[in-house]
Amino acid sequence: MEIIKSPTGKEITCKSWQQEGLLRLLLNCLDPDIAKAPEELVAYGGRGKVARDIESLKAIVNALMNLENDETLLIQSGKPVGVFRTFEYAPRVIMAGALLVPHWSNWEYFHKLEERGLTAFGQSTAGSWAYIGTQGILQGTWETFGQVAKRHFGGTLKGKMVLTSGLGEMGSAQPLAITANGGVAIVADVDRAIVKKRLISSMIDIMADSLGEALEMAGEYIAKGEPVSIGLCGNAADVYGYFVSHKITPDVVTDQTPAHDLESYIPSGLSPREAHLLAEEEPERYEKMVMETIRRHVRAMVELKNMGAVVFDYGNNLREQGRKAGIEDAFCFPGFASEYIRPLFCEGRGPFRWVALSGDPEDIYKTDEVILSLFKGDTRLHDWLNFVERRFMFHGLPARVCWLNYKERSVFGKIINEMVTSGKLKAPIAITRDHMDAAAVASPFRETEAMKDGSDAIADWPVLNALLNCSSGATLVGIYQGGGVGIGYSIHSGVTVIADGTEQAQKRLDHVLKADPALGVIRYADAGYETAREIIKDPDFPAKVVS
Structure with missing residues (x-):
């Protein structure tokens, strides 16, 4: 198999940057600088694959390059199955990965299906084309x-x-x-x-x-x-x-x-x-x-x-x-999540990330300066950026991660889109996140272990999260099983929005970057966490809480 790397620069091969951004993210997952075994389509996590097989990968690439701006591509466990006419604000890609009916949801049965070429394990960000090493x-x-x-x-x-x-x-x-x-x-x-x-x-x-x-x-x-x-x-x-x-x-x-x-x-x-x-x-x-x-x-x-x-x-x-x-x-x-990370989830804070589709590190450094200026009072955030700029070299497409909360994400997303519009950035930015986010995962041995109300295994939240992000106009939305802990132990969702500098992209960003983390706050408020319950009382909270 030939070496795969994402295209870079301003020229595109798809019909808009919404599709082009997803194509670049997909191929970036297989960059040999970051992928575990690109020849096997494995990005990370044992054997988390970006596509079911080589034929599926080629078909996905071809579909993205020919996808119209009012069409949606459906991916079933790493295999493209259809293109549907939807509308311009709909996601360009919707996917589901490794989902099994609960009674059969175990590694043994999954392997039988996998051997027959019927499914694939996408881990978390491999299957959703958001892996950045x-x-x-x-x-x-x-x-x-x-x-x-x-x-x-x-x-x-x-x-x-x-x-x-x-x-x-x-x-x-x-x-x-x-x-x-x-x-x-x-x-x-x-x-x-x-x-x-x-x-x-x-x-x-x-x-x-x-x-x-x-x-x-x-x-x-x-x-x-x-x-x-x-x-x-x-x-x-x-x-x-x-x-x-x-x-x-x-x-x-x-x-x-x-x-x-x-x-x-x-x-x-x-x-x-x-x-x-x-x-x-x-x-x-x-x-x-x-x-x-x-x-x-x-x-x-x-x-x-x-x-x-x-x-x-x-x-x-x-x-x-x-x-x-x-x-x-x-x-x-x-587990680490229940012991050390849960207070951050209660604030709607999580692994928000963005990727420079230009391939130029300067685009990321420019966004770093925005973060440092925008959130001057957050010393932890400043410490993080100072550290990562000094110690870490980019692999594949340049990218950055910051644990921003439900307010900060939408503010920052708007500025990024404006920077693309004005030409301050050389090309659009892909905004995505890890699946380890407040509303994005049900994982009783990890993120949702020992919930205050005992709702560890309630998987409604990541499903609602995916449906809400579809309704909000994300560029890509997916729902998956097993990331990080294995088949039968988690349900989780992924989301990506391409900030291409257009008015349409701004509407997508405004809706998704508010709704996605805000649902996480609601999830933890519903479970009885006081920090989250106080946040949802804020008049500017981007959702009407019914219960």
Whole structure:
């Protein structure tokens, strides 16, 4: 398969920037600089695909290039199925991915359908063509470790050791986020090539040859009070078990291995290649080895918690897999969302992101200046932008993420559209978000764990969110299953609006960027959270709350 990269510049091949923007986002997901396995159409997260197969990808590209400005393309689990005449303000693309009737909603049945070419797993932002590599998750990870520091260590991780694992597409954000909060990170990954890749791209500072060397270096930096990230080739179960057996207590412990998808989790004692071959040749033996490794992995995390470490699940369904493997107290440590991120959701604050379709980093730097000027009083936001501009290089189309709330998104979106109109930006901007947003997800082992009213598993909200965004005029809307935690464990929605500088785009932005996060505030107000309940009383709140 030939190398795929998104087009850049001002010239377009589609019939308007609404379609062109989506085409560029789709192809950007497969850029080799950010995608896990572009030749397999896998962007990230084990095997999150942007299209079902090569034929489907080609058909989607062709459909977008020929799509009229009053037509809508429908995508069924990564396969285009029809173009319908709708109207100009309707979405140009509507999609559903990996959805199964609840009784059959499990990995085993999903795999049977997948093998027959009937469905595909899109993770979250891969399936919705909004994946932008590590830059997409970096601020959320930075926010999480910032909240950990604030809650447990007086606001900084200076002099603290954080033990974690997984340097894949999502996990690679961890070392930067930890050091940005002042900490010392030891990050294990079973794939030595991945560790080297993160070292070359400056996602980690140092690569240790052994766990003993990693611990020695960590001790030196802790003594000096300086941050550093140390990459280590090793299986998480083995590394965490070593800490337990040698009675070494890190200050913080988490993990971002692909535990949600057991076919991507590497058993102890095997290299990634050996694991892949074993999974093909002896699937039952492979699964048994995976579950035994996960049992040891989770058992070690429970023991480290008992030894005094701050331990949390980072949203990969690890605790549930540990419970299945026989660890009865696997849920004795919390998930990151319920423990550290929920207060932000109550404000309608979440992973708002925008992508420069021109391909020129200067377009992003210009929007950074707008953010810094517009929200002068938000010191955390200023700290974030100063950090990311200094430490992070763009991959694929330049993009930025800021956790803006329900008021800030629409204000900023209007300014972006005006900048496109005036020519201050070289080309339109795609505005999207992660699926980890207040109204966008129902995930009882992650974002909606331990809801105040017990509504953890209520999946009405992401479905309503998708329907509302269709009605509000988003450019792309989708509803999906399983992102981050696996089939059967979540329902989530995605949305994208292309700010192309037109009056029509401004109407789309005004409606979507108010409605999308405002529904999140309503969701948390409905669940009984006081912060959200106070916000919906604001006369300027962009919805009439009925209940």
